[in-house]
Amino acid sequence: MTWMTRGGSVSSDRDVHTGRAVGAGRRPTGPVVSLVIVVGAALLLTSAAIHLHLWANGYRYKATIGPLFFAQGVLGILLTLAIALIRRVSVAVLGALFAAGTIAGLLVSVHVGLFGYRSYMNAPWAKTSVVIEAAAAVILLLGGALAVWVERAHIRRWRSFKTPPT
DSSP states (O other), X not given: OEEEETTEEEESOTTOOOXXXXXXXXXXXXXXXXXXXXXXXXXXXXXXXXXXXXXXXXXXXXTTXXXXXXXXXXXXXXXXXXXXXXXXXXHHHHHHHHHHHHHHHHHHHHHTOBTTBOOOTTSTTHXXXXXXXXXXXXXXXXXXXXXXXXXXXXXXHXXXXXXXXX
């Protein structure tokens, strides 16, 4: 049974949520999808912790690069919280893009230089952070893809149940 409201329709089906809430129109993610997305968020948090550690141990004194390390750390923590709490495809993809962007920043800094600063892959935590960020990006994209796949499977099952045979 469905009722019409000012913000949209409200369904009495407990498995289908609609409305103007975060992740509106989506069912909550299942435990496997949630676990994959939270693991990706934990890797993103690790990357943020590495950047804050590096910032606290000397990068804060480097012009432009220091504030960027701090920003990456703080934004990484905030994004981690959003990913872990919301667990939706769009937020997981945003986290994957953030991780990929962090890798791109390091690679540009190593090969070309960034804001007058040139880094090296043998710098402390450089290789480790690339591995962690790459894993975070892959796992978050995998979690997002799993969420889409599970949601579409649910919709297919729901439609086949609701559609009378012809």
